[in-house]
Amino acid sequence: MTSKVVPGKLELGRVRSSKGDKVNLVVTAEAEVSFGQIVKLASPEGGGRFFYARVTNAGSCSTLDVVEELKDLKGSMRTVGPYSQYRDVDAVLFLERDEAGRLRTPTLNPDYGWKAEALTSEDYGSLNLAGDLRLGYLREGGRGPIKEVVVGLNVGFIPRMAAMVGQIGSGKTNAELVLNSELMATIGEAVGLIFDFAGELLTGKNIGKGLIDHPLASTHLEYVGVAEPSGEVNFTPLRIGLKGLNPQQLQWLLSDVSQPQVHYAIKLMKSFGENWVERAVVLYQEEDVEGVRGEVQGSKPVIEALLRKLSNLDDAVFQAGLSMDVAEKIVELIAGGKTVLVDISGLSEETQRQVVTWVVSRVVGHYREMWRSDYEAWLRLPYLLITLEEAHKFLEERGGIFSDIALTHRKYRVGLNAVTPRPSLINRDVFAELWTKLILKTTLREDRVYLSENTPYLEYSDVELKMLDVGEALLVSQPKIQFAVPVKIFDYKEYLEEHLKTKVEKAETLAEARRAEVKRSRYEDNVV
Known part of the structure; x- marks a missing residue:
């Protein structure tokens, strides 16, 4: 209705x-x-x-x-x-x-x-509910959505961090598709880095449409996965080469690596060169700890712990003899204005965590270093929204790359979109820094209480949160919106058919003008 x-x-x-x-x-x-x-x-x-x-x-x-x-x-x-x-x-x-x-x-x-x-x-x-990134219609309870009033956000919400919260079946996947499609429609002003844990976002599966059906998918979407998908979409294999791996980067790959293990990895690199991972792992598999220790002296427990972790890396993704790193390609794509969908479905939970942490560390590091060393070039980078499903598994405690992004990375134009069915498992200090929250149906009392206590303007909304229907949500987005907005998220298939085409045409015209301005500025810089 x-x-x-x-x-x-x-x-x-x-x-x-x-x-x-x-x-x-x-x-x-x-x-x-x-x-x-x-x-x-x-x-x-x-x-x-x-x-x-x-x-x-x-x-x-x-x-x-x-x-x-x-x-x-x-x-x-x-x-x-x-x-x-x-x-x-x-x-x-x-x-x-x-x-x-x-x-x-x-x-x-x-x-x-x-x-x-x-x-x-x-x-x-x-x-003042309108915005460049449109999410859905204002909802008037039993009266249904008011189609004359479209609720949206502006790209400025991205560095203030965000969350999408709702129980399984509440409509989170549909909301992810709408938001990331709106990012693609900005033609490079803002982009998404999306980690898909369930393999749903490219084709939409139960929804019936996915990001591959976006009219800009052929030019502004890159699919990264273990296997090439069917359909017309740009594809990059999910391969992370370990040849030439800097031991200091092990903290991005192995969450529980210790400093003595990093120190021993440095010794391995000095002895074996850029192939240190491959040679050490082969020695460990053939001759156990003593074989490695015979080549490079060190503490037996330290060697055992480090080599066991390196040996257990999933070789479908991590390849010791390969120097190519997909993270470098992702940085290049994002800087060029493309949204990147990283499909990590089918991988073990540990491998998923390793891939996500590795890629995000490299991408965020690029934004941070550009801000510090080449501010003018940083200004030309698009806003970046990192969509992280199963976010409660990464944000349970302070510390780590994702809580660091939420707490300290606002100035770099990088934002985190934490998607989770269990918000109460997220650290309170981190959750407080997610200024935009799209909250869908939540019936578990523990989560409703947590949301009511830790979200502005939801102090009295405990009952309402469990009464929401599928696709209905409350939107809180400071400082733009000073209350909890009841919204009906666009149905993604309807959105593609009724809302996106006109916006894409306007955005392409604006992008042409923007590119012409950039070319003129660069030409003037060269002349000077």
Whole structure:
């Protein structure tokens, strides 16, 4: 079901009480009021000052104690009796509009008897919900999505970090497809580095459409995987060569490598040269620890631990005799304005972790070093959003590359999109730094409590989080949006057919102008 913007004022109820940022309303109209619905609270005497609030809870009851109050609010002596039923709703204030038309956080709360009205076109426009990266329609609870009001973000949200949260089956994959398709449609202004743990995003599988169906897939998408996919898409094999591996980079490859092991790896490299990994592993497999120790002296436990880890690397991905490193190619593709999809489905959990950490370390390191050594070149790099599924496995504790990105990498134009069904397993300090959160249906109480306690504007939304339907979400994105926006995420197939074509055509025109400007600037630099 969809609904249209209300053309004029429609009274829904009256303020029964207000305290702090919470308001209790008595419903006085036959119109439906739903969880998540946004209402406007205005004085019955008129005036330019009013408030916006969002419904977070509801109740229905009948009582003798409030008959006179209900008669006053409903405005009729005959329609209210000792056993009349009435409905009340709780709402939370999030914005105030003063008499000059300026929006700000509330300075007070509405008085008893103020009117609660449905929003009009002017109200929706003043909420500033639009953005270049479109996600879906504003949702009005039981009234359905309002197709005239499209909710979106701007690329500036990326370095402020993000999360997509929702239980299995809530619509996270669909939301990932929509967001990353919007990044591709910027034609190089912003790109995605996507780690696909389930192998769903290229073709969409159960959704029916994937990133390969994007009209820009042939020019702005690169698929990285163990095997070449069917369909027309640029492909790079997922191969990480260990020939010439710098021992100091072992921390990116082996999460539990110790400093003595790194020190011994340096000794191996000095003795064996750039083939140190291959030669040491072959010796270890043929002659055990003593064979390696006979060539390069060291502590037996240290040698055993290091060589066992290197021997257990998945040779479908990590190849000791190969010097080519897919991470270098990914850096090049991203710098050139391409979104990169890394399919790590089918690999063991340990290998998935190794691939993700290795690639992200190299890519983020490139952005960081460019910022430090060649700022002008860094300015030409696209915004980068790293989509990390199963993020709770990487962000349980502080420390490590991903928590470091979330806590310290805002200035490099790099952002993390942590996708997870279990937000409560993410470290609180890290979760607090994810300023944009798209929260889909979450029924597990532990996760709902965690979200309510650790997300701005969701203090009273515990009930609402479990009432969301598939594809429905609450969007929090500071500092652009100062409240939790109820949104219906585009259905990806509908999005491809109805929304993307016009945007791509406009973006291509803009990209041509941008490229012409870059060429002119470079020519002028060369002349100078």
